[in-house]
Amino acid sequence: MSASKRLHVVGAGLAGLAAAVAAARAGIRVCLYESAGHAGGRCRSFHDEKLGRLIDNGSHLLLGANKIALSYARATGGIEAMVPAPPRFDFFDLADQSRWTVSPTRLPAGLGEILLALGLPWTGSEASVADRLGQSRGYARFWRPLCEAILNTTPEESSARMFSWTMRRALLGGAPALSPWTFPLGLSAALVAPALATLGSFGAEIHFRCRLTGVAADRLEFEDRSVGLGPDDRVILALPPWAVPSVLPGFDLVLPTRTIVNAHFRLDQPIALPNGAPFLGLVGGYGHWLFPRGDVLSVTVSAAEGLVDRPADEIAALLWSEAARAIGLSAQTVPPARVIKERRATLAHDPATIQRRPGPETAIPGVFLAGDWIQSPWPCTIEAAISSGLYASQRALEQKTLSFGQ
Ligand SMILES: Cc1cc2nc3c(=O)[nH]c(=O)nc-3n(C[C@H](O)[C@H](O)[C@H](O)COP(=O)(O)OP(=O)(O)OC[C@H]3O[C@@H](n4cnc5c(N)ncnc54)[C@H](O)[C@@H]3O)c2cc1C
Structure with missing residues (x-):
């Protein structure tokens, strides 16, 4: 050419x-x-217009393992508007109010299940993540949230092979591969x-x-x-x-595609998560991740087929009650909210x-x-x-x- x-x-x-x-x-x-x-x-x-703020259609995260995306951001200069965070993921359980942190040296899973997650021994092409890891100790608090976040598909449907491939890229790449990159300017x-x-x-x-x-x-x-x-x-x-x-x-x-729902709440003042964390994982409710940006708090729900057909104000009230509990604010008055339903966010990864x-x-x-x-x-x-x-x-x-x- x-x-x-x-x-x-x-x-x-x-x-x-x-x-x-x-x-x-x-x-x-x-x-x-x-x-x-x-x-x-x-x-x-x-x-x-309603929130009077710049918001994203949905909160996104990159990992250090996403090498081509990072090289694109370096080539265009966009990397200047991205921030790497230490490889540390804080979680909150809405059911029992417990908090814990996941990092390369603190995985809430035993060696046997980590090997299973990495694809060892051999994973059948039809196996789902739930088939593979559903009985493991770390399923509800680690593998399920990770699977829904990465594959936007329930673990019961998700391909264990694809999950294992992404786990090998993230977990075997050491701390740099697991480092999350966020988008504080959008x-x-x-x-x-x-x-x-x-x-x-x-x-x-x-x-x-x-x-x-x-x-x-x-x-x-x-x-x-x-x-x-x-x-x-x-x-x-x-x-x-x-x-x-x-x-x-x-x-x-x-x-077939799967849905992601995001609710963005405008608060009275800027919000920070404990330890200055850039996001917080939730388990035990509808919401999956909280992302603060200035005075906007965003809640992400992946594989949101069970939620998406409800009216936006009902979704906002539901997600606010969970977010408020996680950050210690009153759940009574729902702040101004924008709910974005991306019904075709990704393919189904079955x-x-x-x-x-x-x-x-x-x-x-x-x-x-x-x-x-x-x-x-x-x-x-x-x-x-x-x-x-x-x-x-x-x-x-x-x-x-x-x-x-x-
Ligand atoms: C809410 C949400 C959260 C997500 N979170 C993450 C995350 O945390 N991490 C991550 O890595 N990924 C995440 N993703 C996935 C990621 O956003 C997508 O994989 C990626 O943006 C897809 O880009 P694309 O260019 O393939 O497709 P698209 O973004 O769909 O681009 C296609 C373009 O084609 C245009 N178009 C359509 N029809 C025509 C036509 N006839 N003529 C001309 N133009 C046309 C569209 O307007 C669009 O601009 C998320 C997605 C969503 C929706």
Whole structure:
């Protein structure tokens, strides 16, 4: 592909941004198209009128083990808006009010169950995390919350193999791999705005409010325009799984998804967790994680199928009563709240769905797929999205060595 030819990236979520940044840094002309009026997709910040604050669609966390995502953040400068924390995870049990801390030297699990979690002995491809670890001592307080946080799927459904793979990356990588990275200025300041600025500095074209409606070997059809493709042009569709069947002829894969619910509460004053922890894990209730940011406290519920259909004010009241107990505030008056229901936050990570994740090639030569749902050892996460974008660019440009650096 010569330097005068173009890479067209459709979708400005993290997969599309990563594909575009990797190509632009290699001197390729990039055109990025996004149907929304903003970039970031399922991982973004916005100003919420009701709370009068910048909030994220949902609190996100990276781990040191997410090496490609961190290299992307370094390449764009977004890492400056991220903060690494010591590898320490505080928990609170809503049922009995107990508190405990998990760290590389203080795992609430015996050696036998740690080996099981790491995938030893051999794990059958159909086994679930509950099959594997359900009888273990650390199940309710460690493996279950970890599984729901990482796979956004109940342990009864989740693939034990995929869980073990992520555990090997996190637990065997030592303290740096387990270190959480947080986003005190919001997701967009770290993962979205610096990528757009990087693309701008390389002269990439960025088109918002530009919805793709069809793809052919010689053109891209958008709602309001048609873009012709030259013989050397390449295309990356960095779309969510449910958007592809309507634009890519012959692609009819439908994959099940799972929900994440976030409730953001605006408090009267800034809130800090004990020991200055950046987040707190909850067990024994609906809420899974608390994230403080200034005077906003956010509660995350993964695999939230049992909660999502309730009205937002009921969810807010329920989650506030749990959060208030965990941080020692009155549960009586629910502060101003914004509930965000991401009904298609990630794929379901059960063995059958994982098997069906497609590769990046499509039936149209020169057209590739990217996104967190494309085949990967990682579950649908920031790491999966960013690495799929990088790999799609490598394939499209036939440059295997393309990378974000260290
Ligand atoms: C609430 C929540 C919490 C999460 N927490 C974590 C976490 O803690 N850690 C972690 O690693 N991951 C987490 N994730 C997962 C992570 O956010 C996703 O894996 C990642 O953002 C997916 O990026 P993507 O680019 O693959 O897809 P998307 O973000 O879905 O991007 C696709 C883009 O394509 C655009 N688009 C769609 N149709 C069209 C069209 N026809 N034409 C043009 N553009 C189109 C969309 O508007 C969107 O911008 C979380 C997700 C959610 C929702």
